[in-house]
Amino acid sequence: MLTLSNVEVKYAGVILVLRGVSLQVPEGKIVALLGSNGAGKTTTLKAISGLLRTELGEVTAGSIEFCGGRIDRVDPEQIARQGIIQVMEGRKVLKHLTVEENLRLGGYIRPAAEVRSDMEMVYAYFPRLREKRTAVTGYLSGGEQQMALIGRAMMARPRLMLLDEPSMGLAPLIVAEIYAIIQRLAAEEGATILLVEQNARAALRISDYAYVMENGRVVLDGPSAALAENEDIREFYLGMGKLGERKNFREVKTYKRRKRWL
């Protein structure tokens, strides 16, 4: 459905952020994109959604194809109308508007007649949003804001949802709740999702396939179940020792084991 091949991204014409990223998102699957800070995960999402172009970034090489058409030179509004909706990191709600107004704006590109029924669907997934629908979004808790964001993206009935760090800064219980909903979305609506996460454990559990990024490159990829068993992933991203038991700080070696792919 979505194919990136050798995508290179530069900011302001000089800063090379992505050095040839290739990945694929098949229809109806959840694909996770893992990696530490500054690996280029968010940049990859913005390259897909076109938002890169609003912040001096540019795809300088490679191509991005969505359902057979190239989208790497298209305006972000157009890309959203083609069915790719990005849920940005950092809980970018429209904070002076109420929850319901946020959702209505999410459905702005949809026929007005369907907005009502879509809103009911969102409330069915997030009962908490129904309770708070007349509340000003800026005063909601972090978890509720994240739910409002995902709900807002659902209102656009996206063919592909780009989720950027939905777990950031949230309590573990809330993270579990949100992830359960994302899983239900995939199972019940057949949603296609590209998920960016630092929380590798949660992301590997719900995704079908995963890519690991470092320094603007994809360094490892494979089915999520297989990656979760990979030694390097277990050590560097899941914080486990070789045998799967938790690390004992007394036995931590003072040198760092080299990553295999470097």
Add this chain to the structure above:
Amino acid sequence: MLVISGMMNGAIYGLVALGFVLVYKASAVLNFAQGYMLLFGAYLFWFFRVTVGLPLVLAMIAAVAAGFAGGALIERLTLRRLIGQPLISMVTVTIFLSLVLEGLVSMIWGTYPLQHVAAFPESTIRLGKMVLTTQSLIAFGLALLAAGALIVFFRFTRIGLAMRGVAEGHQIMQSMGISVRRILNVSWGLAGVAATVGGILLGSTLGFQLGMSHIGLLAIPAAFIGGLESPEGAILGGLLIGLIESIVSGYVGNAAGVPAAFVVLILTMLVRPYGFFGLERIERV
């Protein structure tokens, strides 16, 4: 009497302040050219009424339509290129835009006041001891009507809601497939309409002259006191400024009226930095 005439003037201030609110609400830019857009709109009306010789209602419609086109054109030619640039550059553009508009008006129509044209029947109504002109009554009613229409527009229509969204962040709106450019274009067009309506009302009471643009200056405190994001605040702020101006100039002396309005503005800013109906800044820690 002072109270009444203050309210009538205040309604026009409020109408102009609505223009500030329209632009500010969608783009967070304070449009310093609003007063000059009013001047231009008023002269457009004069052009359609006197030079072209259209009947009154048609001339008004033509002027308002031209005001919408003018506002949208300004956005298209200058501010669109500045989306995503620092706000100060947009504000600077509006400041110098006002000089351009003033220059245009004096180039086309000259610097002398034009022949008087009444937009509404000039009769007076006696209410006990007070004398009211129909014009100021109509101006008053029209200003309230415009504010009411805008409040409904922002709360219940799709595009009004989108304007409020655009004010919070361009990128967020683009990520939802909403064209920020189109929304800004419409809001500038509407600001042009508010300016033109204000211009017609003001022109038919004070006469068509270059000095009309000064009202833009007095509408600034009105918009700030009410809160830059709030249409109802703009009207109330306008009425308040009108009252203060007329009462102070009545009792203290003519020269004190305008400065008094600005003193009230400064005091308001000290107590409530976002005005009385503006959006509070939401900061979560």
